[in-house]
Amino acid sequence: MSLLSPICGNHKFAYSTGRNMQDTEEEELRGSRIYLCKVGCESEGEISTPDGKSKEAEIKRINKELANIRSKFKGDKALDGYSKKKYICKLLFIFLLGHDIDFGHMEAVNLLSSNKYTEKQIGYLFISILVNSNSELMRLINNALRNDLASRNPTFMGLALHCIANVGSREMAEVFAGEIPKIIVAGDTMDSAKQSAALCLLRLYRTSPDLVPMGEWTSRVVHLLNDQHLGVVTAATSLITILAQKNPEEFKTAVSLAISRLSRIVSSAPADLQDYTYYFVPAPWLSVKLLRLLQCYPRPEDPAIRGRLTECLETILNKAQEPPKSKKVQHSNVKNAVLFEAISLIVHHDSEPNLLVRACYQLGQFLQHRETNLRYLALESMWLLACSEFSQEAVKMHIETVINALKTERDVSVRQRAVDLLYGMCDRSNAQQIVAEMLNYLENADYSIREEIVLKVAILSERYAVDYTWYVDTILNLIRIAGDYVGEEVWYRVIQIIINRDDVQGYAAKTVFEALQAPACHENLVKVGGYILGEFGNLVAGDPRSSPLVQFNLLHSKFHLCSVPTRALLLSTYIKFVNLFPEIKSTIQIVLHSDSQLRNSDVELQQRAVEYLRLSDIASTDILAIVLEEMPPFPKRKSSILNKLKKKGSSTLTDLEEIKKEPNADVNGNAEPTSGYTVISPSSSTNLLSFGSTHLMNPAPTYLSAGGLLADVFSNVGPGVISQFASAEDSFVRFVCKNNGIIFENQLVQIGLKSEFRQNLGRMYLFYGNKTSSKFIGFTTAVIYPGNLLAQLNVQTKPVDPTVEGGTQIQQVLNIECITDFVEVPILSIQFRYDGVLQNISVKLPLSVNKFFQPTDMSSEEFFRRWKQLNSPHQEVQQIFKAKYPMDSEMTKTKLLGFGLALLDGIDPNVSNFVGTGIILTKTIHVGCLLRLEPNTQAQLYRLTLRTSKEAVSKRLCELLSEQF
């Protein structure tokens, strides 16, 4: 309990309270031994039976005692305070033994109004332990508390404050949060009460910060830092530190006060602060708290104050150098506590190279200290120092020591810190050494931290890889040494990097092939091997030692030892081999045709085998080549391993990452998407290689581009997958002239849309609503670009949460940039598992070129001038079409405005005709557009004439608009 801490650090207070009590309750104390006996035992034997007697005996004894207390409470004659206290005390004792107590509350409340310290104390104790906040007695209790708070007796105030803090409930805060600040800042409050009040308020603030009012008392609280009584200062510092974290502005003045207080403490002789000197260190707890308070604020601006602080910190560092004044462990403990807090303040300010280097030197000494705790703390603080640019070099000096600690340290938590520090101090210059050391250590590392080390090695080797062959070697080594601990993220990442970098593909294929030749290799290696050889097996096929058949046989020899997902991956590899090496097609077909594949009990495997076999049978080599094309480069994205590491909550790596992020250090920085399709899978990469039925191929686009050819091949798609292609053209048409609404809905899911466009940029908010009561898992979305759309339109999707709880909706933001005019419509492909069944939904994104219209107003002369300019035959498109909807001029007007044009009045002599103008803004070109729409109400016909500077645009706009009326 936080309330106890100042008392422990402060003998004087504890002592004085004790004496107070002694004065008033001398009698009680004299009999305290007898009293304790009485509490423990009424007439015969003790309540808690000594060892040897059974539990039943204890229950009997307690039943008896409870009956006795009940009869006393019920008794007609009123009990005196002493016996009331005694029985309440017994009830407490019985409660603490683990039995239910359901009476005595009223008696306890009565005790509160007693004038004797001990009786009040027991009453408060009972209430803080046994009364819950919605009891009807609460009003009485609050009254008693209020009376005690208002009393002039500091011990009574102390008891009340302790009780409030111990209960610490919201209800308590509601009642007392307003009053306690008054006690703290009142001039006539005793020191001990002030101290308790500050800590009590701290507790209330922690439980319900919203209920503690900020006000004019805050400025006066800050001045408590100047208080004569160090106990008050300590308590106030704790309070201010917490408050300042939330409202730094209000407590800004505390900085200078804290610094001056700190400098007074640090420079004082041990004799000055007699009661607060703990083993020759002056007021260590207060120093630590002040240093912590200072860490809430940046470095002070005022040079005088700043100088004073630097002086303080220097003094602390100097003192650390002095020989210890005592051999007692307490002395060195408190001294180091102050020192470590000072170092973290130095790191927090991160501006004084001199101090940073000195701190680093000091920590370096601790690295080889006898005391395990000290080594641990030194490593931890040094890790902070490693993040600072000033001390980074100084930290690196200790690399040998740290590596040594990793090897020889007995305590696993210290080794863990050493790993963290190595990770922190790693940069391009020492990456190879550190990664090698970590790999070495991994072989006999503690199981609990292996996964973390694996992730760290993976990140470091990726981030600081200069030579990608080294990277590939490292990761394969990693899988070999600690295959079980290599998470999916790690091997996904390897594959991403290899695919994105042409220069290592050959090397990777070769290395993987060699690694696979080991008699026993880890399943993750088989996965990587299967994927890499499936993609780039042709690069090493020239060598007779790794001829296609050898590659295939090697992989297939592992097949039966692997789990289902790996087998599925290997099946995909085989079909890729069919494309890469037509010469072994028959061998592969035999394998696929075997009963163990075609009739596999696992649906996924069976489906793959059936589909791949059919595919290899039916499709011509050209189609195979398209379908089984090499995977396109992965889009640049943040390494998911980092997320994983963060998720593991390994210390405070996150902030370090921000600091250490070097531009272009990311391997992916160099890889620009080049292929026709890019599959954007926004929700991290857990499903990067998701085992959908055709994951190694470019999934949906193939269906679309070669759709006609493949439709019959896949007409017997297995039962595991439910695909839904919302070809509903009208849903798209509805959105040509409007931006918000529901674009898709079935019995499972509803997709809502909100979009806004400015110039050539746009933003879409997609809302995916789960209409069922169970959750969707593995929810991913991707935008697919048919045809040449990728070059014309750039859509960035923000990742979405992979699980959608039943009855909730999630939001996804799409940022759109129009590069040039376009005709095709991007398709949103959604995939998720509901009730174990994979659902595929494809929806046309309502994104057409007219969304980037900028309406322009112009005079009639200008309009006609431009109209005449655009007179070449291909610039004009005219279409006459029948009206689909009732011909309402108001409706037409809204639609045209929604389409993005500005309507010009008084240009056309016929009033019922519409004339509109606008400019389509894209990144590369601007296309002006003039429109004339002539409705003919008798014939129910429209004539639409469009003139734009670009033929394709005219056609497309005409197409879009003709569907609208």
Added chain:
Amino acid sequence: MIGGLFIYNHKGEVLISRVYRDDIGNRRNAVDAFRVNVIHARQQVRSPVTNIARTSFFHVKRSNIWLAAVTKQNVNAAMVFEFLYKMCDVMTSYFGKISEENIKNNFVLIYELLDEILDFGYPQNSETGALKTFITQQGIKSQTKEEQSQITSQVTGQIGWRREGIKYRRNELFLDVLESVNLLMSPQGQVLSAHVSGRVVMKSYLSGMPECKFGMNDKIVIEKQGKGTTDESAKSGKQSIAIDDCTFHQCVRLSKFESERSISFIPPDGEYELMRYRTTKDIILPFRVIPLVREVGRTKLEVKVVIKSNFKPSLLAQKIEVRIPTPLNTSGVQVICMKGKAKYKASENAIVWKIKRMAGMKESQISAEIELLPTNDKKKWARPPISMNFEVPFAPSGLKVRYLKVFEPKLNYSDHDVIKWVRYIGRSGIYETRC
């Protein structure tokens, strides 16, 4: 197949540990698992069979001592418990009460017994009389060759429970019918469930290898015999009882029981339990309890309980005890009773009313005023049933011993020379009435 047997004291310390099979793995693990999960369990473990990590623990508790049999196999649980009870009987007959001290004083003996009665996990001869001939506490007497061969032939022979050549000057036979009657009755006097479980215990001091025949008023037997004369069967059918199920001592010839329903056997020497049975029909309930509970406001409770004895006036019931539970917030009790002594026992949260003796067809009543302390607990008192203990000198099931004949063809004493004693004792089991 029992894998091992452990005996613990109340603290969970192992007093005896005997492992018969390797399959229970690390002995220490098994020992600890039981201690942690059963003896020291936070909640009292009520099931006698506990499965921990695919290992089954069967336990029985005698005062403060836990006996646990351990196995990894799918064994017949009834067999294991039968064995454990037998083990308790054997130990009791060797050194009296099963207590920590007695077990500690008889380590060697217990291990010797365990070696004998359990072989590779299979129960062996556990007949006390037989065991006592070769496992003694007196140390090893050097036995003559004949004696040794006699022991061998007895242990391996057909009648393992009795040795030859026993001689008594007075041939005596004691037969006890011990029954415990269980009842749950509604406040209105409706029987919700009732059954009697009984035992026939014999003590025989007979010479030679006598053949005995035991007859009782079992319905099937009576009907079979009474087939000839119908009115006789009607007359005796009144007194016959229907036995739901019964088990016999191993000495009873089961084949004969199957074919003729006659119980014939060569008895072991000394004390043994001849049969166990259970009946549920036509039970004579020795006492009727009539409760009356009235709540007067929130702070007072009035209880009146009448008991009526329901048997022949010439018989006397003994050790009668009525236990009336009181609410948990009782703060004071006043009791008035016409007969016996009544007292509020706070440690047990009950009023205990004791009557030393009571003749049949009498009634007696107690009334109590219970004061309650108002609590802020909203839970209502669950009103546990009123329970009762007693002992009556007849068999509540109605069982009667019709005959017990002894034949010893080799020695020259006849059925008439044997002195036979028969006694009936009916005790209360769980005898409760809801209020």
